[in-house]
Amino acid sequence: MKRDRKRRIESFRFNDFDAIEKHLANMARKGWHIEKITPFYWQYKRIDPTERHYTITYFAQASDFSPYPSSNQERFYDYCNECGYQLAVTWAQMQIFYTDSEDAIPIETDEALKLNSIHQAMKKNFLPSTVVLIVLAIFQILMQVSSIMRMPIMQLSNNVYLSVIFAWSIVAISGFISLIGYFKWWRASKKATELGGTCMPTKGHRNLNKVLLLLSIGVFLWMLMTLYEDQYIWIGIASIGLITMVIFGVNYIKTKLKAVGVSRKTNMTVTVISAIVLSFIMMGLLTTFVFKLVDYHRAHQSTAVERTFSSPNGTKHTRYVHDDPMPLIVEQLKATEFDDYSYEARDNNSILLRWQQYDQRDYTFDPDVLTMYYDIIDVKYDWLFDYCFDYYLQQYVDDYAVEEGFKTNRYREIDASIWQADVAYQLYYSDEPSETFLFCKGNRIVKIGYDWMPTEAEMTFSAETLLRDD
Amino acid sequence: MPREKFQTLTEQMYYILLVLREECYGMDIMTRIQLMTNERVIVGPGTLYNLLEQFEQAQMIRETKVEGRKRSYIITDMGLEALQREYHRLNRMIFDYESHT
Structure with missing residues (x-):
């Protein structure tokens, strides 16, 4: 059975009246007449295929919030009706008329007035909303970029985070194209009408709109896939x-x-x-929902088990104990009888970075139990490597202390051969060496913190294990 | 260069004012202009609506009666003045043309 109605997602811009008129005439030729425009879709009803002419005018006083047309609007409709035009549908200030007459008088016969009507309508709706959208998108992008500058590894290794930036960038680009396109058209049309010419044809950038729409869908699917992995x-x-x-x-x-x-x-x-x-x-x-889901995830899906521990001073506390696989554990470096370790691994993998975090903890906080943690960062593009490595080098530096000449943490370069690395650093607090090391080989950065000062053999073993490809 | 509003009139403005020397309602204006100019000048419904509104705001015409959704208008003194000014301007243009050809 043939459908009487059909809904389509259209990618027209509000100011692209030329393309909309042509599109609607084309649809009528195929037997579909526009019936309704909603923020989500355009609805067409089946008609006998016909040569129908559509004309779009903009009525600045019209509003999407008005329950019915104002008396002025009705008078305007009456004038159009008497000239053989029927109102097909309205979209905020846009009024779409149609006629089946071949020789109907054009609705607008004064190009300067037509341009003025369009510009008044655009100033009421399209221009302010586009500007607001661009400002919002820029604000969001700046927020995300500032967050990247503060926590580059965490943010750059998260595809969801990156996809949010892409999504807002698409919104900003789309808004700019609309705005620039409109003002170029308006200026050219103004010049032309002042010299007695006609308004310029609108360029709706339909292909570009389709590319942006496809990109948006792509980013959306990518976000979903990333979340699925997560x-x-x-x-x-x-x-x-x-x-x-x-x-x-x-x-x-x-x-x-x-x-x-x-x-x-x-x-x-x-x-x-x-x-x-x-x-x-x-x-x-x-x-x-997020809090409940995290709790559910911990309780049902993660390897974490909730346990209560006693500190050496007798206080009790509850912690989640993990039993995740870790490439390097204390037991490989030191003989230990302790069997209450929590082995926690986290893996964030984006198109730019992979950031693996490992933490072997003792929740009894016994000073004799040795623990350690390490981060492995694989930078997927050479151009990003220095930025990530510099972030680690500056991670513990207190700028205020440096300015004032106080003691501060600072990495010092050490012999990289022990770590079998391209370059290696040890964290110092003033002149006191700590048990935290940073080294890299190729595009892999490793930061490791021991609970004890490791021997050269332990350093070499750690490096061999952590620099090995999976 | 932008034109100061109604200092000079376009052809469509001129004929609307000319027709409105007699009381007339919206659609009637369009028909009368077509008859008067032998269909040389056509005023579209959108243009007519906008010009009537602007003329009314500029007090060049005034509304005389409202019958349902029909509104009738007539030219004011200010409108007549603008029409005469345009008439003289056109005459000067004709005179200039004739004396230079």
Whole structure:
């Protein structure tokens, strides 16, 4: 059975009236007439294929929050009707008319006035919303970049984090293209109409829009795949679900208020307030969900077991004890009888970095029990290596202490041959050497901290083990 | 260069004001202009709506009556002045043309 209705996701920009008119005429030729435009899809109804002409005008006073057209708008519709035009659909200030007449009078016969109407409508909706979106995207990108500068290894080794930056970059680029494209068109059209010419044809950058849409879908899928690997996919799914519910919820409230005839101002106020309230509820639900999921993950999926320990001073405390595989453990370096170790491994792998963290701990805090921790960082691109290595070299340096001439931690270069590395450093507090070392070979950086000062043999064994490829 | 509003009139502005020397409602204006100019000048419904609104704001026309959604207008003194100014400008242009050819 043939469908009477069809919904499509369209990638038109609000100001690209030329392309929309052509597209709608083309759809009518195929037997589909535009019936509804929503923020999510465009709906078409089946008609007999026909040569139908579509004309788009912009009515600055129109609002997406108005329950019905204003008297001025109705008068405008009447004028158009009398000239053989029917209103097909509205999209905020955009009014889409159609006619089946071959020789209908054009709706706009004064190009300067047409340009002015379009610009007034754009100033009301498209331009401010695009600017807000760009500012928001830039703010988000700056926040993420500042976070990378503070914690480069943690952020650069996280694909979710990187995909968020890509996603906001796509939003910013798309906004800039819209804005620059519009102003170029407006300036050229203004010049042309002042000289008695017509408005310039709009360039909707449809191919570019499609590329950006595909990129967005790509980033979204990548984010999901990363989350799947991380086993925290439910956080991603819950976030997407909740955001979608907020968007649908806000749109539903706006549409319902319109349907019951609430005034434009009231509708706008209620819709904005509901958007804020729903966003807060969403954040609350998401935060609760994340905490519950982490607890669930610990209890059911991780190797961690909750246990209660007693410190040497008699206090009791509960900790999660892990039993993850570690490439190097204290027992390989020192003889020890202690069997209550927690072996914790974490692995973050992104397109730029792999960051493996290992921590062998003693939660009884017995000073005689030896522990150690180490990070293994594989930098996947040469250009990123120095940045990551410098981060580690500067990690413990207190800039204030350096400025004031106080004692501070600082890495000093040591003989790399013991570590079989390209370069090796030892952390010093003023002139006192510590048991923390940093070395690298090829694109692998290793930072290791022992609970004791290791012997040369232990250093060499550690390096052999940790520099070995998996 | 931007033109100061209504210091000079476009062809469509001129004929709308010319027609509105008699009381007329929106769509009637369009028809009368077509008849008057033998369909040489056509005013689209969007352009008509915008110009009527702007003329009204500039007090060059005024609304005379509202019948349902139909509104009738007539030219004001200010509108007549603008129309005459344009008429003289056009005459000067014709005179200049004739005296230089």
